[in-house]
Amino acid sequence: MIYQGKAISVARSGDDIATLTFDLKDESINKLSSAVIAELEEVVEALQAESGLAGLVIGSAKDVFIVGADITEFHGMFEQGEDQIEAMLERVHGIFNAIEDLPFPTVTAINGLALGGGCEVALATDFRVMAEGAKIGLPETKLGILPGWGGCVRLPRLIGADNAIEWIAGGSENKAADALKMGAVDVVVPGEELEAAALDILVRAKAGDLDYLARREEKTGPLKLGPIEQMMAFETAKGYVAGKAGPHYPAPIEAIKVIQKGAGEARGRAQAIEAKAFAKLALTEVCYNLVGLFLNDQLVKKKAGKYEKQAQAVKQSAVLGAGIMGGGIAYQSASKGTPILMKDIKGEAIELGLREARKLFAKQVERGKLTTEQMAERLTNIRPTLSYGDFGSVDLVVEAVVENPKVKEAVLTEVEGVVGEGTILTSNTSTISITRLARNLERPENFCGMHFFNPVHRMPLVEVIRGEKTGDAAVAATVAYARAMGKTPIVVNDCPGFLVNRVLFPYFGGFSQLVEQGADFQRVDKVMEKFGWPMGPAYLLDVVGMDTAVHAGEVMAEGFPERMASMGGEGGKSVIQLMVEKERLGQKNDKGFYAYEEDRKGKPRKVSDEAAIALVKGVAKESREFSDEEIIARMMVPLCLETVRCLEDGIVGSAAEADMALIYGIGFPPFRGGALRYIDAMGVAAFVERAEGLAEELGPLYAPTDRLRQMAQAGERFYSTKTQG
Structure with a gap:
């Protein structure tokens, strides 16, 4: 063993190949916290001191490669000011540059998500192999900053300025096939063949079939673009990106400017330009708020996850009231794999609900997200009905009838009489008190609010409303169902209008x-x-x-x-x-x-x-x-x-x-x-x-x-x- 830390280990396999493995203890993912970066610095020193090495494979023992930097550290780190931020970036550049300059070929085996700093680690090596289901990208602009560990320098030199601008300004996660097509990775293989593919690349590099030094020269030298090509690439992109990002999000445009300013420079100077721009953006209010938004989102998901652990899975749901809203709820449930009954008292309302669901599925087919066969299969998850005949096997009911307390109370009392004792009842009401709607129910502990926002398929939020008598099991099941539908549930207490x-x-x-x-x-x-x-x-x-x-x-x-x-x-x-x-x-x-x-x-x-x-x-x-x-x-x-x-x-x-x-x-x-x-x-x-x-x-x-x-x-x-x- 060359190195053993809390997040990284390096072992020698065979006589001359080192394998560096990211495996952050007590975490389900790998992320680059300041402690992990400190370990990586020690790892590089150990690799430089090791004699007789002929190649390095960097990989992960987890389902992901590296999801990026540890964002929980950002607010504290950024508060230290511009000079400290630049010093931190310079240190990381030194570590990544040392990986890039190792005296033997290097390859990264990307088995899952390689985002942000994880992508930048991979870019520092000579070659990249990628599993078919993996994704790679630089999403930093979504946090109000730009890639600061070499992403703005290496990626354009690897895949061209146009493609790099698209990845960086858009903050996209890119599939393996697209990464291969653009030249961001060298090989895409099934996951089980990843290690063998990485070793094969090193064998070919050692044999001289692959020129790893030429690769380095390309990544560390100026961008090969003439003045006219530069003007066309950068100025056109600025206009397009400014229109898309809008005036409140400066990071995408700043990223283009960084790539442009660094285009004629070698690695060191280009990285200095990147670091200065990153530090300035890191101190903006927009960055502070977008980082806060990410952390808030993580907190909300963590809370929902705790509820989910307590819940029985919803295997069969139902919606009462078809029409546009009912059809939207049915579509969302069916599209994410939970079968749903859609009941109404009128045949024309059922047809309207089915039409809405079909229309939404058809749009997915148009966008290439679904095949016609997949659409047909998912539509079978929606079963229209004019009766309560099959409600005995339903785990959760969403009442979505007209926003009238008397009508809702009558429908809820009626459905409670035909479902099982453990069935959860919910009301998609936007304003009516859940405590009031529960007053005639025999099992009010099984009842809560489940407020969807219109249009259902677009709006991510679901308010889960706890009435005075709502039990924990009802809240947990409703949160779990909302998550299964791809929504972000937030639990709130009952009052007129709830929260939003x-x-x-x-x-x-x-x-x-x-x-x-x-x-x-x-x-x-x-x-x-x-x-x-x-x-x-x-x-x-x-x-x-x-x-x-x-x-x-x-x-x-x-x-x-x-x-x-x-x-x-x-x-x-x-x-x-x-x-x-x-x-x-x-x-x-x-x-x-x-x-x-x-x-x-x-x-x-x-x-x-x-x-x-x-x-x-x-x-x-x-x-x-x-x-x-x-x-x-x-x-x-x-x-x-x-x-x-x-x-x-x-x-x-x-x-x-x-x-x-x-x-x-x-x-x-x-x-x-x-x-x-x-x-x-x-x-x-x-x-x-x-x-x-x-x-x-x-x-x-x-x-x-x-x-x-x-x-x-x-x-x-x-x-x-x-x-x-």
Whole structure:
């Protein structure tokens, strides 16, 4: 044994081949923490000192190769400042360069995921062999940074600038076949043949059939691109990537600039350019928030995983109520392999639900994600029915009938009588109290909320709502089923609107007050879209449906009368209520704040509508000009405050879960990290001061809580500066 550490071992196989194996103790994956990097440094020194070696294979004892750096260390590391970050990068470059400069050929055997730093380790060796099911990529731009351990230098020299820009700017995970086609790897084989393929490459390199020194020269010298080719490759890419990434995500464009600046340089200088750019990006708020988002996501998944371990698997599910929502739920369940009964009392509703599922499967076939045969097979997982005949064998039922408490209560009581005693019942309600819906059930401990967001196949969040009598087994089974459907479940406690809608409606309340005071709703939309929302509040209301918004608003007003009673407008009516009266329901009948026409793909496209503009002007009690900053504050403060209240009331278990729910459920701008990170970024004291100023004019919707005022005085935050606390 040449070396034995906690994450890396190096053994000599045969007389002259060394095998370096990553196998991080007490972890299911390999990642490059600072401790592992320190071990790798010792490993390189041991390899340099070992005599008689003729080759090195780098591999993994786990199902993955290396998933990347240890992201839990990023916040603490980045807080040390630009000089320290550059020093860390320079040290890692030294280690990877030493691997690249070893006096014998080297090969990496990629058996699973090789991402970020894991990909960069592989790029440092002369050759790469890859298992058929493995993936490789550099996803750093998704964290607001760029590859900083040589990825921006080596990859373009290996696969060409165009291909490298596509991989790095897009942050994609690439399949083995694509990696082989581009030249990122040399051989793709079945997993069981990986070791033999790696050794074969070393044999051929030793025999002189493969020129490993020429490979090194190519990777360590300037990029072979003429001035005109450079201009075409980089300037065209910048325009395209800027359009795709948008103004809030600087990392993809910075990565292209790094590749461009380093193109004419040899390895050392190109790596220095990469390190400087990485350090600058690492100190941005966008990077801080995107890293925080990743850590929050890991926390949410970990919590869901704990519930999942306690749950019996859902082998057969059912959805009550077909139509668009029922069809979407049935599609999602069937597409992920859980058979589902789809019941309705009307044949035409069943047909509508099946049509929706077929349409979604057909889109997967069009995109090449499924074959026609796979689509047909998965469609058989959906069994339509007009009766409860087969419900005795169902493990979990999703009730998705009309959002009316009396109808839901009747349907839930009815289905409870035909399912087994251990069957879990759930309600896909967006606002109605789970405790209320459970009051006529014989087994309320088996009942909870399972709130999907529309469209079901696109929106990642599912709120799992615990009522007063909901048992742990019901929550665990529902979380497990949501995960099996490919969704991110977040468990919340019962209250009007639960978490996401409770937080969203104060945002709509802020919008109503703005309009009442004379704000141009189209300008409000533009300001909030520029702020980072996928759509402004007026456009979002059109998508939600004005009648749905009014109904949900009434539930909120009843639950939280002090701050969510209906606001403003002619005769005490809000602009949203007036829209309903004028039968402007939004996209569902092609007119709301905007009018809607079909685009070339048959999707609704919004256009300005004079009738809507006149209607909104009629609501205004005054005419005022608002700055962009005023509009943002008027919209964001009530949303953020309600998120704080949900955390304080115990509706949601942690700041991380609250922020993730808003990002996954309503498209809160990811680069801002969530409502509570947004408050932290502003400073709790500054946020409280702004809220108090608005509350004087606008009332309780803008009033900070006592606890938030205490946090401001004590200099506290929702997240600690170095970790996810």
